[in-house]
Amino acid sequence: MSETPLLEVRHVKKYFPIRKGVLQREVGRVHAVDDVSFAVREGETLGLVGESGCGKSTLGRTLVRLLEPTDGEIVFQGKPIQRLGTRRLRPLRREMQMVFQDPYASLNPRKRVGTIVSDPMRIHNLGSRNEQKRRVGEILETVGLSPEHYNRFPHEFSGGQRQRIGIARALALRPKLIIADEPVSALDVSIQSQMLNLMEDLQNEFQLTYIFIAHDLGVVRHVSDRIAVMYLGKIVELSPAEELYTRPIMPYTEALLSAVPIPDPDLAEKRERIVLEGDVPSPIRPPSGCRFHPRCRYVTDVCTQIEPPLVDYGDGHLAACHHPLNVDQETLQRVEVARQHSPAAADASALPHDSSGRSNPAVAPAHDTHSR
Amino acid sequence: MAERLLEVNDLKVRFATEDGVVRAVDGIAFALERGKVLGIVGESGSGKSVTAMTLMGLTRGINARFEGEVLYKGKDLLQVTDRDMQEYRGNELGMIFQDPMTSLNPVYRIGEQIAEAIQAHEKVDKRAARARTIELLRQVGIPNPESRVDDFPHQFSGGMRQRAMIAMALSCNPSVLIADEPTTALDVTIQAQIVELVSRLKDDFDSAVIFITHDLGVIAEIADEILVMYAGRVVERGTTRDLFYDPQMPYTWGLLGSIPRLDRPRAERLHTIKGAPPSLINLPEGCKFRPRCPHAFDKCMQEPGLANRVETAGHLDRCWLDVAYKREHRDESISGGSAEAA
DSSP: OOSOOSEEEEEEEEEEEEEETTTTEEEEEEEEEEEEEEEEOTTOEEEEEOOTTSSHHHHHHHHTTSSOOSEEEEEETTEEOTTOOHHHHHHHHTTEEEEOSOTTTSSOTTSOHHHHHHHHHHHTTOSOHHHHHHHHHHHHHHTTOOGGGGGOOGGGSOHHHHHHHHHHHHHTTOOSEEEEESTTTTSOHHHHHHHHHHHHHHHHHHTOEEEEEESOHHHHHHHOSEEEEEETTEEEEEEEHHHHHHSOOSHHHHHHHHHSOOSOHHHHHHSOOOOOOSOOOOSSSOOSSSTTGGGOTTOOHHHHHSOOOOEEOSTTOEEOOSSOSSOOHHHHHHHHHHHHHSHHHHHHHHSOOOOTTTSOSSOOGGGGGGGO | OOOEEEEEEEEEEEEEETTEEEEEEEEEEEEEETTOEEEEEOOTTSSHHHHHHHHTTOSOSTTEEEEEEEEETTEETTTSOHHHHHHHHHHTEEEEOSOTTTSSOTTSOHHHHHHHHHHHHSOOOHHHHHHHHHHHHHHTTOSSHHHHTTOOGGGSOHHHHHHHHHHHHHTTOOSEEEEESTTTTSOHHHHHHHHHHHHHHHHHTTOEEEEEESOHHHHHHHOSEEEEEETTEEEEEEEHHHHHHSOOOHHHHHHHHHSOOTTSOOOSSOOOOOSOOOOSSSOOSSSTTGGGOTTOOGGGGSOOOOEEOSSSTTOEEOOOSOHHHHHHHHHHHHTTTOSOOO
């Protein structure tokens, strides 16, 4: 990549302390986001997927500094922002906005639509009141509402319309980056597709960059250029969107994909389904080694002891796994060599590796449905 | 033929509200046989939950008006007194609700809540009820049921709470299990577990299931027959194969086209159903889907009846369009912008 990314995240951690007793001593920590690094290019959509409790929402909120990162660097437009104070952060807030999941809870029921959408402009002193009002009318039209809705209250709108108001509010400041936290999961399918198309149009019109957080892999594939899969606070796979679906490397991704219900009875019957046992373990005491190992069907000893580093398998496809799937021998050897050069992997290479017979040279049969 | 457990004939449910009469369910009919799974799909406000709750006798109230019949093993449940209904509820018909977070009482232990359901219906002592509870929790796949039975709901994860709800619904061996969006609040991995559990338990308990959802993917995996509901009506009804491979109603096409699908190449643009579902107080004239239908024509000002218009018997729809025309044009909606049609 030649150009500097719009947003770069380096080793970001967010721990929530657990305090107990009269003295409120710290007795433990929730490792909500644990050493996450990635970059977002201008104009792209990065999808962030994972089960509930994997830390995707916490990460989203940490990126816009709604939560303070415990450690790590967040670089926005070349400028580190992780330690900026409120006042110096404010101009940057114009550039990054959020759309929240629940269209019922994220709009103040006592404020009129006009106020909700114009508040950001008022806070940032953009234009006179008349100009603000005119802008609100324009934005409401852009998101598919009408300027006459200015004086209405949120309760007068349906879920889909409310989510449009939430998007209008985020757009009011003409931001560069929008972090959308499950923007469509509370909506019906027909409304959901309207919303996704709208977000796509807005991206083209305003050159927006999205970080799109969702648990629905179908939705994420539709909107994203690249996708990061999170599990228990870690990014376990990061890949160009289509590649993730045709050639998942991390067994967790494979299992997630196989769990997505397919609206085609014949295909659904034929498909091999990997049902993950149990729930996501507690992020207070995450499992040792690879965090996915208690639920992984390929688990071996090395997985329980050593945490696999996130390695590049070529073409921007990164994954953290001791037993990568869908990787040919050649790539595997190249990666093995590269891994030995990184200090984090030095310990790993000291231990016996077990990668024999585990790397499928071609696409796994479970995924041949995608090549139709 | 398998035993017919439930038969619903021309069921109508209306609620009188301040704003007018809400026609929540407006003439639906279906039958359910032992061992079968009936899927009901539709958007919010299409009447699917009201249908389910009416079967359970949970919509009774001074503002509610019912018409039609709900025959359970030949007995009309709409005519049964509130008191007798309690005998049916739980014993004959069990229900799993959508939101496992709010449908368990947070101040009682999981085990107490399930045992309470057992003791409400059967004359058993506490110890026997507790033993049954533990056995049920084991059947629904809760690890370590002997100790987890004394946990509070907040100690369970979302998936485990839904399992506990299923255990409660099954506690008195109902013949019909009604699952109202049981997987909607759950992650895909947990959703897969629950779908598998429901279809396994259906066989173990030799019961029939009504599975309500708005997720066509889930329904494709579990249902034998499907009702598509819109504005309180059934707009299409058929076997799962009929519905997915030969859908007749433009609304069904819209639903199928709205989902970003993993089994197809990525569509450039998703198909959308324009507008929003109609208000159930002021329904549009004629076909209720007409205002949102891209194929609407003059005749749609009269409402089409639910009738068999294709070669397959039992596949019913409410659409005036010519079958050949539909087969030719539906892929535009179903596959959205993608070039490939299935």
